[in-house]
Amino acid sequence: xxxxxxxxxxxxxxxxxxxxxxxxxxxxxxxxxxxxxxxxxxxxxxxxxxxxxxxxxxxxxxxxxxxxxxxxxxxxxxxxxxxxxxxxxxxxxxxxxxxxxxxxxxxxxxxxxxxxxxxxxxxxxxxxxxxx
Numbered sequence: 001x002x003x004x005x006x007x008x009x010x011x012x013x014x015x016x017x018x019x020x021x022x023x024x025x026x027x028x029x030x031x032x033x034x035x036x037x038x039x040x041x042x043x044x045x046x047x048x049x050x051x052x053x054x055x056x057x058x059x060x061x062x063x064x065x066x067x068x069x070x071x072x073x074x075x076x077x078x079x080x081x082x083x084x085x086x087x088x089x090x091x092x093x094x095x096x097x098x099x100x101x102x103x104x105x106x107x108x109x110x111x112x113x114x115x116x117x118x119x120x121x122x123x124x125x126x127x128x129x130x131x132x
Contacts, residue, residue: 030075035060035068037105040094043078044102047093077101 012022030036035057042048042056054065069092072078077098083089094102112119 027075030071031101031105033068033071035064036072037109039065039068039072040077040098040102040105041109043092043094043098047081047091049089049091053092072098 038057038060039053042053048056050065050069053069054060054062057065060068069078069080073080073092076095079093079095081091081093083091
């Protein structure tokens with residue numbers, strides 16, 4: 001019996017896709033980016049201004065925050081709203097599509113939290129054997 005991932009790959013190949021033009025590759029590249037998950041988790045509780053996001057994620061540079069928000073906006077996951085104030089203020093929030101991503105994404109986060117001890121043990125064992 002073939003596993004489900006092989007079946008999906010066969011299905012994509014039948015549609016003309018290959019590893020170079022995988023139908024989900026560009027989406028997963030953005031979702032799997034270093035800061036994306038943390039930004040989406042922050043926005044899950046409601047709209048936030050740029051500087052508030054920066055304070056919530058103190059390790060992120062303003063340039064990387066800007067780029068990640070632009071990528072998420074371009075993908076339709078985040079909405080950027082400009083307010084007519086002096087100076088203009090901007091708030092970011094999840095779109096319906098961004099909100100729909102949170103269920104599977106939080107499932108992955110919960111899996112990572114639960115498996116972190118096992119992953120840490122595996123890394124330590126690997127590093128010890130690589131040094132030997």
